[in-house]
Amino acid sequence: MKKTTAPLKKSWVPTIFIGITLLYLSLIVYIPAFNVFAQAFRKGAGPFFENMTHPVFLDAVRLTVLLALIAVPINIVFGLCAAWAIARHKFPGRAFLLSVLDLPFSISPVVAGLMLVLLYGRNGWFGSALEAVNIKVIFAFPGMLLASMFVSMPFVAREVIPILEETGADQEEAAKTLGASEWQTFWHITLPNIRFGLLYGVILTNARVMGEFGAVSVVSGNITRRTQTLSLYVEDTYREYLTEAAYSAAVLLACLAVVTLVVKEIVERRTHQDG
Amino acid sequence: MAPSTHPPTPERLPFLKVWQFLSASSWPWRVTIGYLFMMLVLPVTAMFLKASQLPLNDFWKIATSPIALSTYDVTFTTALISALFNGLFGTLIAWTLVRYDFPLKRIIEASVDLPFALPTSVAGLTLATVYSDNGWVGSFVAPFGIKIAFTRLGVAIAMLFISLPFVVRTVQPVLQEMESDIEEAAWCLGASPWQTFWHVVLPPLFPAISTGVALGFSRAVGEYGSTVIVASNTPFKDLIAPVLIFQRLEQYDYVGATVIGVVLLMISLVILLTINVLQAWGRRYS
Structure with missing residues (x-):
């Protein structure tokens, strides 16, 4: 392939374009990203690790991991079911269902949290029923779980649907004709086909659950050591001028983002090799 | 339930159909519909019902109160300007990534996400x-009297940050599929670079750029996390609508929060609809 684009002579145009790209990305992405690490290690690694062992910080880590451990598997099951239902069937309102599935991305996280408060809060629809059985949802773990599940709901289905559509149902039908059960078909035929898309979907779900701020913030009440996730800890410590503590947690979350991007790269390369 | 002697009324028919469908369908369908119902339909209905308990007059009064109007202005105007700005620079970045080779390209490409x-x-x-006055970038513009963090400009920077990948990732695949043959043909036929860009390159890209801008x-x-920290959240200055909802909730003003929430949700639905229309438009080109 020729590298030059014909109308734009091999001249200063590429240089200017690359220059603007790098400048813009630096201002918006690279400098802020680099700043996270620079601030966290400003006074060396010692204070950084000291912050990392602070009990409040450790509680936030524990809660964040616990949220992901529950919310991610639930959304995997839902995502696979929804992907199979949408990709393997033609029915009226299919496009509509796809749009509905995308709703959590369009709805502001704060509105998502507000809706949960209106449902499960003290004056909400289920408020009195929940109070009667002594279950606290809002300002407690279940509410945060629901909020995390809400905001990360579409990822798995969205990554898996295109792959299912591309591979078609032929192999699955062949397996069924040969006497495989539905479960066997899924395990031996469908799952290997969608594995990379599924992996990326899971990684995205996990990143969103662990990093979610708005929706969780509304329903958590941000009670230190009890309903504080890492993301909430970042904001809380920043507001209390504990900038170093905030940046220590930020580094951890930034590493999570980097891991997410690395997995994405790997998945993309593997799918190109397969295809 | 006793079998009804009346034929089902038209508005009951869809529910009946859904019920018949669910009872006849396999369990992945039930999981999908059940989960969507619990997680989406129920909460959205709860919010709309809460809002509908309010007389329309009162709803309108809260929805168009001066503070609410100012948050719409800050939210939507700033978001629109940021998205359009990214429409320009995001397209330029996508172009650079698709057409040119340069060192560290793979890493730069991945970092867009x-x-x-x-x-x-x-x-x-x-x-x-x-972007604060003594920050790495903010200290450059502070001598000129420009404050970025804790002003509306800060909100704009946060919005630029979060909406950038949407434009690049929507434009990039379309650019990749576009053959440079057509441009070469246009050039051979005597078109200037500007004419080639305007009449040959831009038209097929335009639906993708619009979709990216709409997504961004x-x-x-809807953004809350980054904007709430980078802004000072002063009413009539840089207070955005999601933060106003949050503040209303903190004051236990559920009605006020719900009204603004409904306004935001309706606008999100309109944008979602627009994006679907734009995507259908884009498919006509491929």
Whole structure:
């Protein structure tokens, strides 16, 4: 392939374009990203690790991991079911269902949290029923779980649907004709086909659950050591001028983002090799 | 239930159909519909019902109160400007990534998704530091009397950050599929670079750029985490609508929060509809 684009002579145009790209990305992405690490290690690694062992910080880590451990598997099951239902069937309102599935991305996280408060809060629809059985949802773990599940709901289905559509149902039908059960078909035929898309979907779900701020913030009440996730800890410590503590947690979350991007790269390369 | 002697009324028919469908369908369908019902339909209905308990007059009064109007202005105007700005620079970045080769290209290409993967509170934290008066970037513009962090400009920077990947990732695949043959043909036929760009390159790209801008706008409008940290959240200055909802909730003003929430949700739905129309438009080109 020729590298030059014909109308734009091999001249200063590429240089200017690359220059603007790098400048813009630096201002918006690279400098802020680099700043996270620079601030966290400003006074060396010692204070950084000291912050990392602070009990409040450790509680936030524990809660964040616990949220992901529950919310991610639930959304995997839902995502696979929804992907199979949408990709393997033609029915009226299919496009509509796809749009509905995308709703959590369009709805502001704060509105998502507000809706949960209106449902499960003290004056909400289920408020009195929940109070009667002594279950606290809002300002407690279940509410945060629901909020995390809400905001990360579409990822798995969205990554898996295109792959299912591309591979078609032929192999699955062949397996069924040969006497495989539905479960066997899924395990031996469908799952290997969608594995990379599924992996990326899971990684995205996990990143969103662990990093979610708005929706969780509304329903958590941000009670230190009890309903504080890492993301909430970042904001809380920043507001209390504990900038170093905030940046220590930020580094951890930034590493999570980097891991997410690395997995994405790997998945993309593997799918190109397969295809 | 006793079998009804009346034929089902038209408005009951869909529910009946859904019920018949669910009882006849396999369990993945039931999981999908059940989960969507519990997680989406129920909460959205709860919010709309809560809002509908309010007389229309009162709803309108709260929805158009001066503070609400000012948050719409800050939210939507800033989000629109940021999204359009990214429409320009995002397209330029996509072009550079598709057409030119340069060192570290793979890493730079992957890094475009960082705003998508970075938790929003981290983004807000670091943007507030970098763009404050004594931050790495903020200190450059501070001598000219320009304050970025804790003003509306800060909100704009946060919105630029989070909406950037949407434009690049929508435009890039379309550019990749576009053959440079057509441009060469246009050039051979005597078109100037500007004419080639305007009449040959831009038209097929335009639906993708619009979709990207709409996606970015949608994301910027709903954004909370990064904007709440980078702004001072002063009413009539840089207070955005999601933060106003949050403040109303903190004051236990559920009605006020619900009204603004309904307004935001309706606008999100309109944007979602627009994006679907734009995507259908884009498919006509491929």
